[in-house]
Amino acid sequence: MNHFAVWGGIAAVVITSTLGDVLQSRAMKEIGDLGLVRKSDGLPAVIRRVVTNGRFMLGLGFMAIGFFCLLITLSWGDVSIVGPASASLTFLANALVAHLYLKENVDRRRWMAALCVAGGVALLAR
Amino acid sequence: MTVRKYLVILIVIVCAACGDVSLARGMKSFGAVTLANLPTLYTALLNPWVILGILMLIGFFASYLSALSWADLTYVLPSTSVSYILMVLLAKFFLHEHVTLWRWLGVALIVTGVGFVAGGPEATPGAHRHNRIETVYGPVGALGEVAESREEA
Numbered sequence: 087m088n089h090f091a092v093w094g095g096i097a098a099v100v101i102t103s104t105l106g107d108v109l110q111s112r113a114m115k116e117i118g119d120l121g122l123v124r125k126s127d128g129l130p131a132v133i134r135r136v137v138t139n140g141r142f143m144l145g146l147g148f149m150a151i152g153f154f155c156l157l158i159t160l161s162w163g164d165v166s167i168v169g170p171a172s173a174s175l176t177f178l179a180n181a182l183v184a185h186l187y188l189k190e191n192v193d194r195r196r197w198m199a200a201l202c203v204a205g206g207v208a209l210l211a212r
Numbered sequence: 213m214t215v216r217k218y219l220v221i222l223i224v225i226v227c228a229a230c231g232d233v234s235l236a237r238g239m240k241s242f243g244a245v246t247l248a249n250l251p252t253l254y255t256a257l258l259n260p261w262v263i264l265g266i267l268m269l270i271g272f273f274a275s276y277l278s279a280l281s282w283a284d285l286t287y288v289l290p291s292t293s294v295s296y297i298l299m300v301l302l303a304k305f306f307l308h309e310h311v312t313l314w315r316w317l318g319v320a321l322i323v324t325g326v327g328f329v330a331g332g333p334e335a336t337p338g339a340h341r342h343n344r345i346e347t348v349y350g351p352v353g354a355l356g357e358v359a360e361s362r363e364e365a
Binding site for chain 2: 108114115116117118121123136180181189190192193198205206207
């Protein structure tokens with residue numbers, strides 16, 4: 087499989103995984119602190135609120151698509167490129183989308199954290 | 213952060229690392245799974261290490277969602293990346309795998325990354341549902357809520 091197809095696959099993994107993470111984060115922000123919800127309404131209410139949340143289920147769907155994209159991309163390219171590249175780029179994409187879509191306060195410290203962790207994850211796979 | 217919140221982050225870290233290592237430990241006793249011997253996967257599901265791994269990963273997902281319900285995604289992801297470090301340590305001392313110098317450098321970079329978020333706040337003010345309610349009595353939320361109630365009045 088050619089170089090462009092592998093990087094296209096990596097891009098698909100990064101985009102779908104990031105969408106999954108961000109949508110789940112958004113869903114959890116809407117639902118509120120699960121510990122407090124469990125205290126007030128009980129565990130069945132927590133589960134009901136989570137699984138009936140549209141954004142959560144959509145995020146779960148994107149995570150599943152991301153997983154299959156990863157499997158397909160791994161069959162095209164070397165695991166030593168696909169694994170670290172997709173994991174570390176997903177870290178950075180999450181920081182960017184969390185800032186733009188979730189309106190999180192991604193200051194210099196959090197950018198540095200994302201960069202260091204992304205670099206560290208890439209090195210772990212060497 | 214409260215003790216409960218630190219505990220949730222700790223459960224995410226431990227469950228992620230131990231779940232993956234348990235799955236690896238279980239699957240190593242079956243050898244490589246290919247399309248030709250796919251039914252091996254059904255047998256693998258009965259392996260105690262694989263069962264433990266699956267239970268750990270369920271625990272990971274539940275605690276990860278719990279952390280996201282009160283903390284920012286950009287806080288949860290770096291702070292729970294400690295699980296990668298724990299995974300390297302478990303791979304070395306429990307699975308007896310060879311850990312290269314590059315991997316130790318990766319561990320050092322992750323530790324640095326975690327250090328950047330460790331001292332900062334876990335949530336953007338007003339971003340989470342309970343955070344918004346709680347901040348009625350807090351310095352940031354109070355101003356917002358009071359302003360809103362005055363506008364409504």
